[in-house]
C-alpha cells in the first residue's frame with residue numbers, strides 16, 4: 001500500500017461541502033487520500049470553519065449494517081446518503097478513499113453484551129469497549145470491517161480501537177482527586193473477564209492487582225507481570241487482527257491498524273510484531289506530539305510493532321515546525337502521513353496541512 005498523505009474527515013463535513021467539492025479540496029491540499037469516519041464513538045466535535053459543534057450522542061455507524069454478516073453482536077447504523085456520493089466523487093476525482101472505523105470502543109454494544117465487554121483490573125466494567133479476548137467481539141469486529149469494505153470498497157479500512165483498551169480512551173473522564181500513577185493506569189486497564197481468564201488465569205490478576213499500586217494493591221515489585229501480560233495480549237490480539245484482515249481481504253480491501261500511546265501502554269494493549277502480522281499496513285497515532293517527542297514516539301511504536309507505518313499527527317496552533325517534523329519523520333522511515341483532521345482544523349490550519357503534504361512529497365525518495 002502506497003500510504004502517501006491522507007487527511008481524516010468526518011462525514012458531517014458533507015453537510016457543508018458537496019461531495020465533488022470536498023474531494024477537490026482534499027486534492028488541492030496536496031493529499032492523495034481521504035479517510036472518512038464510518039464507525040465512530042460518541043464525541044463532541046468542534047468544526048471551526050463551519051461554526052458548528054457536531055455531537056455524536058452514541059456510537060454511530062454511517063451505514064445500514066448487512067445483518068447476515070454478524071453473529072450475536074450487531075451494530076445499529078443509519079445510511080448516510082452523502083457518504084455514498086462522496087465515495088463515488090473520490091473515484092471521479094482520483095482521490096483514494098479509506099474507511100476509518102472505531103472498532104471495539106462501543107459503549108452500547110458493551111452494555112448489551114456484558115459477557116463480551118472489557119473490564120478494569122478490579123472487575124468493574126470499563127463501560128466503553130468490547131474485550132478482544134471475547135469470541136463475540138472478534139466475530140463482531142471482523143464482520144464490521146468486512147461490511148464496511150463490502151459497502152464502500154475502500155482502498156483500506158483504517159482500524160482504530162482494535163486492541164485492548166487503555167485506561168483513558170477518547171471520550172471518558174476519570175474523576176479522581178489523587179491522579180492515578182502511570183503504573184496504576186497501565187495495570188488498572190487490564191481486563192480479566194471470563195474470556196481473558198481462560199488464558200491469563202486468576203494468579204495473573206492477583207499479581208497485576210498487587211503491582212498496580214493505589215487505588216488497587218500496595219504496589220508490589222513485579223516487573224515480570226508487565227511483560228507476561230503484554231505477551232498474552234499480543235497473542236490474543238493477533239487472532240483478532242487476523243480475522244479482521246481476512247474479512248477485509250475477502251472484499252478486496254486492505255487493513256491498516258492504528259497503534260498509539262506510550263509504548264508501555266501500547267504493549268499492554270497487545271501491539272507487537274505477532275499481533276500486527278496480518279495487517280497490510282500500520283498507522284501510528286501520535287496526536288498532538290511535536291518535535292523530538294513526536295520522533296521518539298514514532299521510533300518507539302515502530303520498534304514495538306517491529307515494522308514501520310504511517311504517522312498520524314495533529315494540527316496545533318503555533319506549531320511552527322510541522323514541515324521540519326514531517327521531513328524528520330520521512331528521514332526516520334515513516335511510510336506515510338495522516339493529517340488530523342480536516343473537519344476539526346480552523347482556517348489557519350489549512351495552509352499548514354498544505355505545507356505538510358508538500359514537505360512529505362518533497363522528502364520521500366522518488
Ligand SMILES: [Zn+2]
Nearest residue numbers: 131191193196
Ligand atoms: Zn477481557
